[in-house]
Amino acid sequence: GENVEQHPSTLSVQEGDSAVIKCTYSDSASNYFPWYKQELGKGPQLIIDIRSNVGEKKDQRIAVTLNKTAKHFSLHITETQPEDSAVYFCAAPRNNNDMRFGAGTRLTVKP
Amino acid sequence: KAGVTQTPRYLIKTRGQQVTLSCSPISGHRSVSWYQQTPGQGLQFLFEYFSETQRNKGNFPGRFSGRQFSNSRSEMNVSTLELGDSALYLCASSLGQSANLHFGNGTRLTVT
Numbered sequence: 001g002e003n004v005e006q007h008p009s010t011l012s013v014q015e016g017d018s019a020v021i022k023c024t025y026s027d028s029a030s031n032y033f034p035w036y037k038q039e040l041g042k043g044p045q046l047i048i049d050i051r052s053n054v055g056e057k058k059d060q061r062i063a064v065t066l067n068k069t070a071k072h073f074s075l076h077i078t079e080t081q082p083e084d085s086a087v088y089f090c091a092a093p094r095n096n097n098d099m100r101f102g103a104g105t106r107l108t109v110k111p
Numbered sequence: 112k113a114g115v116t117q118t119p120r121y122l123i124k125t126r127g128q129q130v131t132l133s134c135s136p137i138s139g140h141r142s143v144s145w146y147q148q149t150p151g152q153g154l155q156f157l158f159e160y161f162s163e164t165q166r167n168k169g170n171f172p173g174r175f176s177g178r179q180f181s182n183s184r185s186e187m188n189v190s191t192l193e194l195g196d197s198a199l200y201l202c203a204s205s206l207g208q209s210a211n212l213h214f215g216n217g218t219r220l221t222v223t
Contacts, residue, residue, distance in 0.1 A: 034211070043115070043201050043214030044154070089154065097144045097205055097212060098167045101154040 002027040002094040006102025013080050014110050021105045023090035024072040030092040033066060033073045034099075038087045047088075048075070080109045112137060115215035117202050123221045129190040132218045136183050136204030142166075143185040144212065145177060148199040157200075160185055192222045 003026040013019050025033075031052040036044035050057045050064045050073065057064050063076040077084055090102040116135040124130050136143050144167075145157040156169040160179035177187040183204070189196055199219050203212040 036212075036214075041216065043203075043216045044212075045214065046211050049211070093208075094156075095167060097142055097159045097203070097208065097210075098156045098169065099144075099146075099154075099212065100156070103153050 002030060002092050002100040004090060004092050004100045004102045006090050006105060008105060009103065010106045010108075012108045012110065015080060015082060017080055019075075019077045019080055019084070019107055019109075021075045021088055021090070021107075022072060023074070023092075023102050024070075025092040025100075026071065027092065027094070028068075028071065032093055033064070034091050035062075035064060035075045036089045036091065036101075038089065038104075040086075044089055077107075080107075082109050082111050085109045115202055115204050115213050117200075117215035117218050119218060120216070121219050121221075123223065124192050125223055126192055126194060128192050129188060130192060130220060131186055131188045132200055132202075132220075134185045134187075134202030134204075134215060136185070136202075137213055140204035140206055140213070141183055142205045142207060142210075143179055143183060144203045144205070145185070145187050146201045146203065146214075147171075148201055148217070149197075154201070157187065189220075194222050196220065197222045 006023045034049035038044040066073040087104045091099040142161045144159040159167040163179045174190045179185045199217040201217045203214045
């Protein structure tokens with residue numbers, strides 16, 4: 001079955017710097033790779049996703065890259081702000097909406 | 112559009128009891144999935160319902176069960192509670208397969 005590994009587990013950056021979180025997956029049949037942001041006391045919220053027919057997708061300060069050959073995908077946040085502080089999860093589907101999540105990355109943006 | 116609503120937000124139960132959690136999906140969403148979130152195991156898939164039928168099930172014991180009603184609202188039940196069942200239970204709705212999962216804010220269950 002699908003296995004998703006995520007690194008690093010914690011990440012601290014200065015406001016304005018960039019942050020990069022990386023994930024690897026095991027099932028070569030996976031074709032959808034979402035990233036979720038979870039703030040304290042809330043459920044995860046989708047911030048960006050990518051499908052296997054593209055290599056990169058951007059949405060303002062957030063981008064995701066996908067390398068299907070190496071089976072890894074990354075989240076890039078530029079010009080980080082204190083409100084970006086949260087736990088970020090990558091995921092890949094096993095089947096239907098059975099999502100396998102990475103262990104999460106706690107991002108802290110210091111003002 | 113209203114988001115995914117989960118009730119109650121907090122529950123405290125005793126070992127051996129049973130509990131029922133409720134989830135109201137976003138209007139028009141027919142798929143409802145349930146996840147358990149713990150510090151040690153992270154986010155783990157419990158099951159998914161689509162049009163009142165269980166479509167997928169994760170690796171949880173039979174004490175964990177669920178159902179979906181004709182209006183897409185879903186409930187999950189945990190019987191014979193154990194201390195290890197203490198967790199945040201999250202419900203997510205979506206339009207279909209491999210689509211954006213919209214999560215509720217969860218029900219935090221504490222078993223004493």
